[in-house]
Amino acid sequence: MSASSPRRVSSTYRVIYGDTDQMGVVYYANYMRLFEIGRNEWIRASGTPYGRFEEQGMMLPVAEVACKYKRSALYDDLLSIVCWSPVMGRASIDFAYEIRRGLELLATGSSKHAVLDTSSGALKRWPLALYEILSLYRTVETKEL
Amino acid sequence: MSASSPRRVSSTYRVIYGDTDQMGVVYYANYMRLFEIGRNEWIRASGTPYGRFEEQGMMLPVAEVACKYKRSALYDDLLSIVCWSPVMGRASIDFAYEIRRGLELLATGSSKHAVLDTSSGALKRWPLALYEILSLYRTVETKEL
Amino acid sequence: MSASSPRRVSSTYRVIYGDTDQMGVVYYANYMRLFEIGRNEWIRASGTPYGRFEEQGMMLPVAEVACKYKRSALYDDLLSIVCWSPVMGRASIDFAYEIRRGLELLATGSSKHAVLDTSSGALKRWPLALYEILSLYRTVETKEL
């Protein structure tokens, strides 16, 4: 028997001074930059880099974002950004994130994105071919015991 | 008869090029910078600028943040950042935010902060005097009709 | 007798946590954000906000920037950003900057900007009317003793 689970794509990022604040840790807003890195690499891994969406007259602005901070990321940490897509709608896509330093979980987050038509700014359904590519990519078959 | 409602403190911020991204709008992470401006000014208005907390060996790191984006903030917009504190715990404080352009509501958000001891990094109760100052400041008496 | 000197426009900015780094001072790249604030307000004061340039199909990308850091700007400092334009060419404009905390000079800087046609990306001469407005605005008459 088999089941499907969300495909997790991992990226890495080395923290610079410019990411930290005077508390000596990565500034809270900069986790959203990390989320973007993870999202970009998830989308690239699906076979359709985000720039391609833009060429097709679509954009995916963020409608909602949330982050829970558990432990601080520090200067020079080599972070792992794990990203997956728990939900995909007809004109939307959600992403979830984990920020890790080795095995340590530093933060978790999520974002919701609308699909918009670049010229009109109106909500737009995913083009069918792209919807199928992303839907297929979103999950991987896993063997159940 | 009277009741109390949360005291709202308003700050302004002029959007620069450096806040925007190539979608032509303020980059989503930069709303957390706006939230920080609002929070700083709320705290200053209470009579105890945040730097004073640090001098007393406390810090207020962000434990959670969330934002809902409704309309885009644009280059050169003069934004209003409205901040209030809906909840205050014995070792924590929450803030809520609205980002407005004139009467238009662009985004809403919230953040949760723990009170930590700067040297040990451990959770710390509010000093009593400060707790009372902030508790009193948090709400304003409003006349009910 | 009279002479002319460059018109200096002053803006203010309150430093937030997000501007600092773990050295406890404003991160060096963020001075370029301050320069942009100063430049925007100089341009606005001349009577033609930068957005108007864009509407007329022009942009002023930065060709060069330089900064000398003398003293550190700190969290919660209320900074003054003083901006003036020492030189203006047929298809270019230069700006100079001082970052101050009260009377203390924290940093000095300069930037050179080309005038480009937004659609072609090619170098473009200033439209005559705009050139005259900016040239006139650049300097003020000063009484010589």
Added chain:
Amino acid sequence: MSASSPRRVSSTYRVIYGDTDQMGVVYYANYMRLFEIGRNEWIRASGTPYGRFEEQGMMLPVAEVACKYKRSALYDDLLSIVCWSPVMGRASIDFAYEIRRGLELLATGSSKHAVLDTSSGALKRWPLALYEILSLYRTVETKEL
């Protein structure tokens, strides 16, 4: 016969949306973030990551920075950051930078850093051992024909 030339260390960085501005290119201040990445990797390659300097009670704040922008870096570009150290003084070090997209040169820059004692904030000579390590590392022997 042999001569010495500065050792060039190359790092890579993938541009995200958060680096761009509404002109559709990387915002000018963000090149200083790229410079920091290049500088960090040069220092790490010398055998002494920057964090080690801090542990030894030293910091290397930026005294001057300059950048010339030749071509625009764009969203999703995989940039090369080339860094070397043209000059090293008894209490200072200079770095030079090139930002490239493949063979295309996008920007050049330089920065000057003072060596400061972290606790006193005063200028400090390089510790001898570290000075020798960095001096040796700075250049590579090259065969002259």
